[in-house]
Amino acid sequence: MAAPGGDDDIGIFSTDRQGAAAGYNPGGFGDDFADPDYVFSRSIVGTSFSAPQISGVVALILSVNPKLAWRDVQHILILSARHFDLADPDLKTNGAGFRVSHNVGFGVPDAGQAVALARTWVNRPAAITVTFTANNVKPIPDDALRVLITGPNVPAGLMSIHASPGSGLHPDAATANLPLVDVGSATSAITSNLTGKAALIQRGGNDFDQKLQFAADAGAAFAVVYDNVNGTERILMDIDFAPIPGVFITQNDGEALRGYLQTNGPAQAQLQVSPVIYSFNVTNTLVCEHVGARVQTDHSRRGDLRITLLSPQGTRSVLQQVNFDDSAGPTDWTYYSTHHFGESSAGAWTLFISDEERLNTGNVQGVQLIIDGVAITDTDHDGLDDDWERAHFGAPLAFGPQDDPDGDGYDNAREQLMGTDPNVAEAPFKLDLSPWNEKLARLSWSGVTNRTYEVVAGTNVVSPLTVITTLAGRFPEREWFTPYTNLIGQFFRVRTAAP
Numbered sequence: 001m002a003a004p005g006g007d008d009d010i011g012i013f014s015t016d017r018q019g020a021a022a023g024y025n026p027g028g029f030g031d032d033f034a035d036p037d038y039v040f041s042r043s044i045v046g047t048s049f050s051a052p053q054i055s056g057v058v059a060l061i062l063s064v065n066p067k068l069a070w071r072d073v074q075h076i077l078i079l080s081a082r083h084f085d086l087a088d089p090d091l092k093t094n095g096a097g098f099r100v101s102h103n104v105g106f107g108v109p110d111a112g113q114a115v116a117l118a119r120t121w122v123n124r125p126a127a128i129t130v131t132f133t134a135n136n137v138k139p140i141p142d143d144a145l146r147v148l149i150t151g152p153n154v155p156a157g158l159m160s161i162h163a164s165p166g167s168g169l170h171p172d173a174a175t176a177n178l179p180l181v182d183v184g185s186a187t188s189a190i191t192s193n194l195t196g197k198a199a200l201i202q203r204g205g206n207d208f209d210q211k212l213q214f215a216a217d218a219g220a221a222f223a224v225v226y227d228n229v230n231g232t233e234r235i236l237m238d239i240d241f242a243p244i245p246g247v248f249i250t251q252n253d254g255e256a257l258r259g260y261l262q263t264n265g266p267a268q269a270q271l272q273v274s275p276v277i278y279s280f281n282v283t284n285t286l287v288c289e290h291v292g293a294r295v296q297t298d299h300s301r302r303g304d305l306r307i308t309l310l311s312p313q314g315t316r317s318v319l320q321q322v323n324f325d326d327s328a329g330p331t332d333w334t335y336y337s338t339h340h341f342g343e344s345s346a347g348a349w350t351l352f353i354s355d356e357e358r359l360n361t362g363n364v365q366g367v368q369l370i371i372d373g374v375a376i377t378d379t380d381h382d383g384l385d386d387d388w389e390r391a392h393f394g395a396p397l398a399f400g401p402q403d404d405p406d407g408d409g410y411d412n413a414r415e416q417l418m419g420t421d422p423n424v425a426e427a428p429f430k431l432d433l434s435p436w437n438e439k440l441a442r443l444s445w446s447g448v449t450n451r452t453y454e455v456v457a458g459t460n461v462v463s464p465l466t467v468i469t470t471l472a473g474r475f476p477e478r479e480w481f482t483p484y485t486n487l488i489g490q491f492f493r494v495r496t497a498a499p
């Protein structure tokens with residue numbers, strides 16, 4: 001889950017210790033905040049201010065329904081959450097239709113929606129745990145992230161170039177083999193069209209995530225960044241919010257590659273990693289809650305390792321990125337993910353462990369897959385209880401977890417967890433108009449994705465109102481902002497546009 005923690009420009013409004021020496025706020029904030037005791041601050045920032053907000057929502061949830069267990073509370077938080085940064089490149093929809101990212105989890109819970117769910121919540125059935133073990137020792141290929149170059153007369157030293165990963169998007173599955181274009185150092189927007197191509201970029205002049213943003217804006221599918229100093233050094237790039245994957249190669253390799261492109265013309269590049277792979281074919285049918293991967297290695301540096309888990313539904317949990325941790329291991333560690341929440345457990349789960357830094361090596365000694373969830377009868381392996389499907393839709397098990405036959409925006413996976421009727425749109429349409437700030441009013445309503453809405457407005461409710469904007473729907477809520485100008489006597493109505 002996520003909650004606001006402020007940023008560099010806007011701090012969090014918080015209580016503060018009194019007095020200039022003890023508190024964060026040693027002075028007032030103008031007339032409105034001229035409290036002599038300085039018992040508040042709006043200048044501080046951090047996750048310390050996010051966690052109490054989630055705790056507060058949990059307290060509200062429990063205040064209306066003290067019988068909830070921790071799993072019920074977690075369900076309610078997930079079901080009431082929404083995303084605000086739809087440009088988050090890591091945002092994916094899992095097999096049950098929940099949007100989840102490694103940056104903000106399931107999003108920010110809506111306290112009102114959470115409390116409403118809690119009032120009528122039926123405790124989830126007991127969960128069970130199923131565990132699968134593989135004890136076959138496998139050596140982990142060292143320094144296994146590569147840029148593969150193909151083209152006329154490629155020198156042997158450039159056919160397979162060792163690379164370091166960045167944070168953020170990663171070529172866990174090999175990229176396409178695409179023409180590689182030298183775009184210099186990408187310190188400003190790239191004017192050439194890179195659609196269907198990859199960018200070769202020199203370090204320097206601006207941040208890595210901005211270079212990758214420029215490459216992506218020009219259409220590039222991925223980027224190879226090379227150092228501008230230090231010959232054989234490689235670094236880990238901080239590219240958490242870059243929209244395309246990027247890898248980093250040395251100055252020597254990069255300049256040789258650039259020289260080859262200049263003298264030989266077009267060449268192609270592909271990003272590829274060689275991990276150790278463990279696969280588990282699961283026949284148990286659970287609705288997943290937590291999925292764990294226990295990893296035992298004798299590796300001499302755990303920061304070299306990237307560990308990901310791919311579910312049968314195609315959702316990948318990144319359990320560990322390559323990082324700066326110089327300790328040995330992991331000798332015995334269990335990583336847990338919630339990204340498979342609501343997915344069916346049945347099918348092939350795949351654990352990938354790759355070493356993406358030179359020096360330091362090791363073996364996987366053993367791994368375990370641990371799935372926690374509610375056991376159901378699920379012959380079609382869709383995460384929906386077959387009895388629930390038949391009771392609502394008849395015999396053929398025709399609908400899937402992400403279908404929404406009643407069109408209320410809640411897909412079948414959500415309706416099963418919430419205990420609502422998947423054939424009845426029971427959520428009432430709610431329209432709200434409220435002040436947003438001194439300049440804008442906010443109009444919001446229960447939104448359904450794949451539906452279009454018209455906002456109509458006018459100053460006389462009995463004369464025809466005119467359509468002032470048409471907006472794409474967004475689940476669970478669509479919002480629209482309008483200036484306060486001429487708002488006296490203004491009426492708004494929102495309706496579904498004809499398809």
Ligand SMILES: [Ca+2]
Nearest residue numbers: 357358359360
């Ligand atoms: Ca290594």
Ligand SMILES: [Ca+2]
Nearest residue numbers: 378384385386
């Ligand atoms: Ca089923």
Ligand SMILES: [Ca+2]
Nearest residue numbers: 404406408410
């Ligand atoms: Ca529905």
Ligand SMILES: [Ca+2]
Nearest residue numbers: 421422424425
């Ligand atoms: Ca429904």
